[in-house]
Amino acid sequence: MAKVKYYYDESALSYRKITVNKSNYYRRIFLIFLAIFFIAFIGFIGFSQIIMSPTAIAQKRELENLEFNFELLNKRLEESSAILSQLQERDNNIYRSYFEANPITEEQRKAGFGGVNRYKVLEGYDNSKLIKSITKEVDILSKQMVVQSKSLDEIVALAKQKENMLSSIPAILPIKIEDLTSVASGYKMRMHPILKINKFHKGMDFTARIGTPIYASGNGRVIIAERSSTYGNVVYISHGYGYKTIYAHMSKIKARRGQEVKRGDLIGYVGNTGLSVAAHLHYEVQKNGISLNPINFYYGNLSLDEFAALQKASEESQSFD
Missing domain, CATH: 1.20.5 (Single alpha-helices involved in coiled-coils or other helix-helix interfaces)
Structure with missing residues (x-):
């Protein structure tokens, strides 16, 4: 109640x-x-x-670690992208410029990332925005690295070609300067000492004792090594890139036809063969079949004073062939 x-x-x-x-x-x-x-x-x-279960605690920590690692990865990608941008700038403005190659445009470096939304499958997750951003950054970075890698391969090939070209261009005296007696004639009109006609002298004549060593002025291949009525014992070397050199009036030929020679290799000895009036070497440089003044190719082993003296002597001396 x-x-x-x-x-x-x-x-x-x-x-x-x-x-x-x-x-x-x-x-x-x-x-x-x-x-x-x-x-x-x-x-x-x-x-x-x-009192969360151990599994729930582990999953929570794993998610937190993943988010943290995603943020770190994003920062590293940004740093890598900045480094790659600097490399791309050097590639266009220094490397490719030096080897006379066309620069790679921005469109070529980032081609293939427009149009279809390729990241749609990544939508609908808790961190979709972050995941899409990182995935896109990785794709762009990967594409740019492939383009840059191909560019560097091209630069290496161009460097090797340039190195070969620089080694092949005739750039030294065919006779050591200490072995020269004088320079008999240069690249200009001269009265031929035997034919007695005014004729253009296409090379330079170096006087030296018979038997003085003659050297290849650049890397190349011997295409002629024979005796002729005009040049006597003569050697022709093809250097590639349109260059060819002629070494005439030798007493003895050391090189043989088809031989690969390096700059400075012995190819023969000074003589007085063919249409010649004294012991000397007649030396010519040609580019694409046109004779050039050899005086412009002695930058490899002459000082400025030696070059000036050689140039003056070639203008004043008489032709020996």
Whole structure:
């Protein structure tokens, strides 16, 4: 049996019975139940966070590590991209410029990344924006590295070709300067000493004792090594790149036809054979079949003073052939 409760009514100076309204009663019951449910829910959430299972804890840490590694990877990609950009700039402005190759345009370096959304499959994940950004950066970087790698391969090939060309161009005196007696004639009109006609002298005549060594002035292949009526014992060397040299009036030929020679290799000895009036070497330089002034090709082993003296002697001396 429920207890009856009273309250003191001061106005009536007497105790009155407390009566409970049913609607208020049910409202109180509902509020109490709601408060209990809310407290229980908050407690459950907090408790579940405190006592997560080892698997859940490991998964949470793994996700945090992945996010951290993604951020590190993104930074490294940005650094690598900056380094590659510097290499691309040097490639265009220094390497390719030096070897006279056309620069690679920005469109060529980044071609193939427009149009279709190739990263649509990466959408819908928690970190889709970050994943798409990194994947796109990797793709662009990979493409640019392939283009740059091919460019460097081309530069290496050009460097080797340039090295071969520089080694092949006739760039030294065919006779050591200490072995020269004088320079008999240069590249200009001269009276031929035997034919007695005014004729253009296409090379230079170097006077030296018979038997003085003669050297190849550049890398190449011997295409003629024979005796002729005009040049006597003569050697022709093809240097490639359109260059050819002629060594005439030898006393003895050392080189043989088809032989590969290097700059400075012995190919024969000074003589007085063919249409010649004294012991000397007649030396010519040709480019694409046109004779050039040999004085312009002695930069390989002459000082400025030696070059000036040689040039002056070639202008004043008489032709020996």
